[in-house]
Amino acid sequence: MHISEGxxxxxxxxxxxxxxxxxxxxxxxxxxxxxxxxxAILASAFFVASLIHINIGPASVHLILNGILGLLLGFAAIxxxxxxxxxxxxxxxxxxxxxxxxxxxxxxxxxxxxHYLFLPLLGKSSxxxxxxxxxxxxxxxxxxxxxxxxxxxxxxxxxxETSLAIIMTYIxxxxxEGVITGFCVTFLLKVYPEIIPKKL
Amino acid sequence: xxxEKFASxxxxxxxxxxxxxxxxxxxxxxxxxxxxxxFVAVLYFIISxxxxxxxxxNRKDVxxxxxxxxxxxxxxxxxxxxxxxxxxxxxxxxxxISGTGVIxxxxxxxxxxxxxxxxxxxxxxxxxxxxxxxxxxxYVPDKLIFLLLMSYRYIAVIxxxxxxxxxxxxxxxxxxxxxxxxxxxFAYLAGMLFVRASFRAQRxxxxxxxxxxxxxxxxxxxxxANRFNFIFLIGISAAGLSLVILEKIWI
Amino acid sequence: MNNKKNIIRLKNITFSYPGSDICTLDTLDLxxxxxxxxGMMAPNGSGKTTLLHTIxxxxxxxxxxxxxxxxxxxxxxxxxPIRSKIGLLFQDSDDQLFCPTVLEDVAFGPLNLGxxxxxxxxxxxxxxxxxxxxxxxxxxxxxxxxxQKRLIALAAVLAMEPEVLLLDEPTAGLDNRVRExxxxxxxxxxxxxxxxxxxxxxxxxxxxxxxSMESGKILTDxxxxxxxxxxxxxxxxxxxxxx
Ligand SMILES: Nc1ncnc2c1ncn2[C@@H]1O[C@H](COP(=O)(O)OP(=O)(O)OP(=O)(O)O)[C@@H](O)[C@H]1O
Ligand SMILES: [Mg+2]
Numbered sequence: 001m002h003i004s005e006g007x008x009x010x011x012x013x014x015x016x017x018x019x020x021x022x023x024x025x026x027x028x029x030x031x032x033x034x035x036x037x038x039x040a041i042l043a044s045a046f047f048v049a050s051l052i053h054i055n056i057g058p059a060s061v062h063l064i065l066n067g068i069l070g071l072l073l074g075f076a077a078i079x080x081x082x083x084x085x086x087x088x089x090x091x092x093x094x095x096x097x098x099x100x101x102x103x104x105x106x107x108x109x110x111x112x113x114x115h116y117l118f119l120p121l122l123g124k125s126s127x128x129x130x131x132x133x134x135x136x137x138x139x140x141x142x143x144x145x146x147x148x149x150x151x152x153x154x155x156x157x158x159x160x161e162t163s164l165a166i167i168m169t170y171i172x173x174x175x176x177e178g179v180i181t182g183f184c185v186t187f188l189l190k191v192y193p194e195i196i197p198k199k200l
Numbered sequence: 201x202x203x204e205k206f207a208s209x210x211x212x213x214x215x216x217x218x219x220x221x222x223x224x225x226x227x228x229x230x231x232x233x234x235x236x237x238x239f240v241a242v243l244y245f246i247i248s249x250x251x252x253x254x255x256x257x258n259r260k261d262v263x264x265x266x267x268x269x270x271x272x273x274x275x276x277x278x279x280x281x282x283x284x285x286x287x288x289x290x291x292x293x294x295x296x297i298s299g300t301g302v303i304x305x306x307x308x309x310x311x312x313x314x315x316x317x318x319x320x321x322x323x324x325x326x327x328x329x330x331x332x333x334x335x336x337x338x339y340v341p342d343k344l345i346f347l348l349l350m351s352y353r354y355i356a357v358i359x360x361x362x363x364x365x366x367x368x369x370x371x372x373x374x375x376x377x378x379x380x381x382x383x384x385x386f387a388y389l390a391g392m393l394f395v396r397a398s399f400r401a402q403r404x405x406x407x408x409x410x411x412x413x414x415x416x417x418x419x420x421x422x423x424x425a426n427r428f429n430f431i432f433l434i435g436i437s438a439a440g441l442s443l444v445i446l447e448k449i450w451i
Numbered sequence: 452m453n454n455k456k457n458i459i460r461l462k463n464i465t466f467s468y469p470g471s472d473i474c475t476l477d478t479l480d481l482x483x484x485x486x487x488x489x490g491m492m493a494p495n496g497s498g499k500t501t502l503l504h505t506i507x508x509x510x511x512x513x514x515x516x517x518x519x520x521x522x523x524x525x526x527x528x529x530x531x532p533i534r535s536k537i538g539l540l541f542q543d544s545d546d547q548l549f550c551p552t553v554l555e556d557v558a559f560g561p562l563n564l565g566x567x568x569x570x571x572x573x574x575x576x577x578x579x580x581x582x583x584x585x586x587x588x589x590x591x592x593x594x595x596x597x598x599q600k601r602l603i604a605l606a607a608v609l610a611m612e613p614e615v616l617l618l619d620e621p622t623a624g625l626d627n628r629v630r631e632x633x634x635x636x637x638x639x640x641x642x643x644x645x646x647x648x649x650x651x652x653x654x655x656x657x658x659x660x661x662x663s664m665e666s667g668k669i670l671t672d673x674x675x676x677x678x679x680x681x682x683x684x685x686x687x688x689x690x691x692x693x694x
Contacts, residue, residue: 004272006311010234028343033415036343037408037549038401040350041358045397047351048358049390055378065390072394083347087355089319090328091203093265096319097225098233158301161283176383183387184394192395204591327591329551349551356593357545403546406509411611412535412563420555420568 001064001144001170002085002103005096009155016102016151020082023108027078035076042072043080047087054176061173067140067181070111071119071133072195077111078104102151110143122185122196129189130182137181138174145170205265206257206320207327212428213255218326218334220429224436225322231440232314238303240447241310247439248317255321265324266316273309280305328352333419342417354400361396365389456485457521458615458643459506459537464515465667466505475501476512477667483615489645490658497664499647500542503617507539535564538613542620544600545593553579553595553603554588560611578610579603582636598629605636616644622653 008016031039046069053060070077082104089095095103114136121132149163188195208214213221232244252262281289286300323331332345369385376382459482466476475498483489493499504510506517508530517524519533541547550556557575566574579585584602587595595603601621608616622630630653637644637657648654654661663670 004269004312005229005315006233006308006313007276008233013230013233024344028341031343034405036346037350037405038398040347041354041397041401041404042394043347043351044354044358045393047355048362049393051359052362052386052390054383054386055376057378063386063390068390068394079344079347080351083344083351086348087328087352090324090331093268093316093320093324096315097229097323098315156304158284158286162279165279179380179383180387180390183384184391187388187391188394191391192398195394195398327551329555329591332551350549353549353551353593354545400546403541403543404549406504406507407541407547407549409509409531410507410534410539411560411607412531413559414531414563416563418559418562418568418571420558420562420572 001106001141001148002095003099003106003148003151005099007155008099008102008151012151012154013098013102015154016099016105018101019109020078020101020104023075023078023104023112024082027075027080030075031079039073039076039080040083042069043083046080047084050084050088054180056172056176061176063180064107064141064144064173064177065137065181065184066107066111066144067114067133067136067138067177068184070108070114070140071122071136071185072197073111074115074119074197075112077115078108081108081111106144106147106151109147110140113143114140119197123189123193126186126189129186133182133185134178136178136185138178140181141170141174141177145174204324204327205261206255206324207330209256209325211254211256211325213251213321214325215426215428216432217426217429218330219337220433221322221326222331222334222338224433225318227437227440228318228322229315231444232311232318235311235443235447236307237447237450238307238310240443240450241307241314243443243446245310245314245317248314248321251321252317255325257321257325262317262320265320266313269312269316273305273312276308277305280308336419342419345419346417350404354397354404357400358393358397362389362393365392457482458485458487458519459483460516460518461506462516462518464505464512464517466501466510466512468501474667476505478515479668481669483643483645485643487643487645487660488658490654490661491645491647491663492649492651492654492661493647493664498667499664500619502664502669503539503619503645503647506617507534507537535560535611536613537615537617538608538611540605540608540616540618540621542623544597544604547604547607548592548600551591552588553590553592556592556603557607557610560607564611574610575606578606582606582609583632597624598626601625602629602632605633614643616640616642618644618646618648620647620649622648622650 046065049063049065052063054063066077066081069080073080085095085100085103085107089097089100117139118132118136122129145167149167152159152163228244228247232241235241235244281297281301282295284298284301284304286298288296289299289302290297326334328349332349335345336342366389369389374385461479461481464476464479465474467474479502491499501510505512508524508527520536524530524533548556550559554572554575557578558571561571561574576588579588582602582605584599584606587599592600592603605621621633625633634653634656646654646658
């Protein structure tokens with residue numbers, strides 16, 4: 001999920017860049033040297049997972065999974081997402097340099113929010129695990145599309161309808177990401193619970 | 201999948217120091233992104249194509265690379281003219297085509313292509329290792345550079361594991377469809393990727409300890425200074441600055 | 452008999468992975484003396500990799516004594532200095548080669564040991580040359596072939612000039628040519644080593660003694676008899692252990 005180059009205003013681009021830099025700084029501080037490889041390779045997995053395509057009827061969407069990454073990494077998800085997005089723009093030209101900050105904010109801020117909102121619900125009962133995972137996936141995409149809409153709207157008030165339309169088109173993605181994240185979380189808790197952080 | 205297609209050229213651009221190229225791409229991209237006059241945007245576009253030509257990249261590959269942006273632009277061209285207010289260019293019954301919207305579309309089109317071409321000519325022409333080196337010289341925190349290099353290093357490995365998992369699932373009769381079973385399968389595959397990534401990380405961390413890693417990253421400096429770097433940077437800054445001034449005077 | 456210098460001594464080592472109630476290593480004893488060229492053949496999952504990781508201090512045993520170069524090692528910080536003297540070649544080269552380019556990978560160890568940049572580069576280059584893989588310094592590591600990666604990983608280990616080598620299945624996935632090369636390299640080194648492999652001919656070519664492992668313990672020469680049958684047998688040509 002990102003905004004392409006050449007569309008946002010200078011204010012929005014710089015606001016995005018400033019928030020992204022601050023967030024990355026906090027994230028890096030929270031990664032100690034014993035964990036840095038873990039964050040890096042989870043970022044690789046996040047990158048690869050975003051290449052998975054899922055059918056919705058005749059169409060297909062790719063997974064985003066910033067919700068999972070947020071659950072697993074907390075603030076460290078910000079530098080991880082920055083890394084993944086930078087690599088994406090190098091390899092696929094999804095976005096370039098000027099919108100990078102805004103795109104990091106769009107993807108990473110919801111990831112961090114979801115970590116603090118839904119991680120405490122995990123590990124209590126298996127039904128709750130799925131629900132918490134679903135909510136993490138659903139809300140990460142909801143927040144992301146809201147942020148995307150806000151970025152457009154701040155650029156030009158005329159983008160209001162476009163923003164609404166974009167948020168609407170993301171509704172099926174929210175549901176799919178919710179379902180996938182729900183299953184994914186139950187899977188992780190079953191086969192490798194150590195990967196899920198214990199406390200906040 | 202992960203290829204550094206443009207990284208291995210012998211052009212003038214390829215020989216520039218990574219640091220110089222990073223600074224140049226930042227200056228030019230932001231100047232282009234902030235420019236608000238169509239004519240000036242065209243000048244940035246010309247600069248970006250000159251850089252592409254200087255980097256002697258395969259034209260077909262470059263077009264292939266920026267293809268995704270055309271889809272985005274198509275969407276923009278459909279949405280913006282009919283949703284924008286402002287002076288009306290054309291009207292079919294209820295459908296109003298906004299002149300302001302069309303001008304905005306033109307600007308977005310040229311700017312987005314320009315920024316992508318700048319990135320392609322200046323950044324995609326270096327290996328990730330050189331990028332890391334350039335960022336290091338620009339005082340980007342070592343931890344972030346390490347994340348970038350390490351994450352890049354293991355993408356291919358993890359992608360390989362994903363392909364194997366998917367193949368195994370397909371051999372066992374898995375056909376992706378629009379149903380809960382398919383979603384569950386993909387969720388498990390994605391989950392497995394994170395599990396493998398985490399195990400891999402443990403082993404890599406152990407390997408680093410075995411080779412004496414002591415919480416300090418050392419970066420090898422294998423790029424020679426070259427006086428063209430300085431000239432190039434002066435040229436780029438001058439071009440950017442004069443276009444910004446041009447735009448200010450225009451208004 | 453006892454004039455050999457003892458380098459590594461494990462006594463009564465017991466280890467089980469967290470969350471598992473099986474003892475992967477069970478009151479295990481092992482001694483490696485200076486100049487030893489040991490081989491180890493044992494089935495999958497018998498704990499060979501775990502044993503090597505225990506020597507390196509990557510797996511901390513639940514009980515038992517680890518003595519390396521005559522010093523008893525307990526905590527993480529005790530192991531730090533010996534890790535540069537014992538070179539472990541990982542089972543999967545992709546775990547070991549984590550730098551973007553070959554040169555950086557091989558120079559990683561020497562840089563950590565405090566060598567200057569230029570010295571580290573020189574060490575890396577000569578080591579690669581010694582192993583006959585010069586000219587790939589600037590290549591991207593993960594795009595090398597499996598065989599090349601093995602040799603580069605070996606170079607990365609040797610660049611730290613270890614006194615002992617622990618090799619975890621060095622020939623897995625190698626073709627005959629690279630395998631021969633590895634045999635020549637190992638036989639040309641004047642160094643103590645322990646090689647794990649499932650490749651009988653290879654082990655025979657590079658070691659003087661072959662051990663095995665079973666239920667978390669080491670079986671030494673006297674207790675086992677590894678051989679190759681010339682007649683038809685249900686194990687086929689694969690070497691196996693007779694008890
Ligand atoms: N990280 C781990 N966590 C839990 N159990 C593990 C872990 N690594 C290995 N084991 C278990 O410990 C046992 C020994 O594993 P080890 O890797 O040492 O065997 P190995 O002899 O090296 O096998 P192979 O020939 O397949 O390499 C196996 O049963 C394995 O399942
Ligand atoms: Mg093993």
